[in-house]
Amino acid sequence: MSNQIDRDAQGRSDASPPAGVRRPPLWSLILITALSPFALQVLVPAMPGLVDDFGSSRGVVGFSLTGYLLGMAVGQLACGPLSDRYGRRPVLFGGLVVFFVGSVFCLVATDIWPLIAGRVLQALGASAGMVLSRAIVRDLYDRERAAQMIAYITAGMIVAPMAGPVVGGYLYELFGWQSVFWFVMAFGAVVTAACIAFVHETHFDRGVTTSMGELWQGFGFLLRMRRFRGYALQVAFTTASFYSFLGGASAVTVDIFGQSASDYGWWFVMISGSYMTGNFISGRIGMRVSSDKMITLGTTLSMTFAFALLVVTLSGSLTLPVFFLLSGVMSIGNGFSMPNGFAGAVSVDPTRAGTASGLSGALQTAIGALLLTVVGYTLADSPLPVVLMMLTGSVLAWFAHRHGMRRRGGCFFCLAS
Template sequence: MKPAVKHRFLMLGLLGTLSAFGPLSMDLYLPALPVIQHDVNASATLIQMTITMSLLGLAGGQLIIGPLSDHYGRKWPLISGLVLFTLASLGIALSNNIWVILLLRLIQGIGGSAGQVLSRSIARDLFSGHELTRYLSVLMAINGIFPIISPVLGSGILTLTDWNGIFYLLAAIGAILIVLALTILPETLMVDQRTQAIGHAFRGMGELVKTKSFMTYVLTQGLVYGALFSYISGSTFVYQQYYGLSAGVFSIFYAVNGLGIVLITKLTGNLIGKYTEKQLLSVAITIGTLAGGVLLANALTLNNFWIMVVGLWIVVGMVGMVNTTATSLGMQQSGQQAGSASALLGLGMNAIGGIMSPLVGAFGTTSPLPMASLIIAAELAAYLLWTMNKQTA
């Protein structure tokens, strides 16, 4: 029996915000990366490692919090993670040492992982089938708002104060979410639906890893996120240092790409019922791969700014369709292991994204070529994986 939900619209907004800890943790401070690099006297690769550490925390934390939530319920693991996120954000705001920042970014990611993994788990507790896909499309459209507003807000903060102020804001957001979670979020996993022993919860995750169809969704989505984070990690340097845009103008282009995620995610929800999740996933992966190829060809030849802008908009926008359909298909296979399934989906996204992010800096930030090369590599790998396995997924 699905639990009854009060304050449905408020809870939808809360879950959408909780699912957006990736954008909240990264997009808000992207315009400040060159400033942080100067202030802490670190290399571009080390600065991009602040993205990687957050992603590793987001990935690793989900592997713990997901199974724990299958045993203890959703609410208190979520609140514990929010407290950790808030304290780590405050610590970063008070630091100017790159090594301390890297450690706290890892801890911040672990705390933030609770919001990511449990927003999906709570949705699975409440819905199933096409209804779950439609709900996830709304949830992820809310999620997609944050890449639009975050860099604009981040660049605005930089006009008023230094980059530390961005992390004070993240700490404040974490504190607000703690209050909202305590007051309006119900427990959605009833006691009789929980795994009876904590060991069973972790073994259930192992069974999911052995399921080829489930892991196809995990890895396909993860590789598309690898392309997304190649863009996230490289775009601030390409736009600002190679093409000479200011932080404010960069944030506008970044926001437009975020709007693409919102629009494509909303379109996905509207198309469900007319087309299956698998059909939409195939279309999104194919279009993303073609756009990645255009980006690489442009970087090797014309280096035309507007071709790059359009290509990136398509690549980023298709993430919305991949995310909605792959998450729904994966969660529908979870049975009573929704927390574990959500954790593995999150692991794929954040771990592969974390691997790709520093590679942009390692290969160089003085041209669009490293970013474009990594985007097409990830997109092509996702396309090949899905094409070879979609019949059995």
């Protein structure tokens, strides 16, 4: 059954976009993708102040992040199939409206829980840009060119989570936490203006579904496709490996190696730069090297250096430069595999590109948040839990892609079958 579905979709995987469709400039797709990760990261420096201003606890204030991740997962699940049914542009603007409503909720909040609710709404709305940028690319390009474009979008978008904490920190120190949300709304206004001017409708083949019930059945259709499972889970587990690093790297730097928080910020720039480099290289050679070869190279590179990091950690000879150097090489591998994995996921059936983008993005967020939580609960006075979770994610990403490449099917969870 899985193989038959794969063969049926394969015939549609190289569909061409309608003639005369206007292609948005690359920078506009980077902007709509960057809105969500920027809004996620920009509040982080203000969180200690929220504890004092609202008289709340660190744990409750932390829900402003976990609630945002939940909103991202749910929003991606909803926006993808809705865009397949109603078009990319209406769903994108609907998401921006929800984003602005959530931002207003945050601005006028006099208690922490309304602010958390506003953060969830922000994430629900901003997730439309993350989903639809990939779907729009797949509407306009074949699979290999789509992988190249997604790599460039990701390389540009990575500036947002790098800049978010810096911008948020300065705004909070100078003007208070409300200024963070004013700035986010201003950024959202810029994104909206870019969408109005440059992002036109690209999805016209909406005959794949006739009702909302059939629309949601698209999730089951995709999950029965071995190739989709392979790509989506590869992306999810690669992200989980990186989230594991994010969840513990600051504690490793400050608590274990005794460096300052600003020192961690500079080390993290190297990781972001490595990931950006991997995406840029992937974009440059994407038309000459197949997506599957790039995924194999990237997942193998990340898995190999994660294992090397484990060996160094167990030997007791781990230093901070070695920790970040090996993690940086892993990030280059992630830059090879991630855009190609997303391109593969949205290419198995281009008529469901939005649904595929949303489902793969939701899996990415959910599995990444799971490993992030595990790291948070297990991290103590050793970097070993972080390293183990990074290795776990890398190994599972490698097996997920192998699962998708096999000629015969296998169960959703039995990745090596």
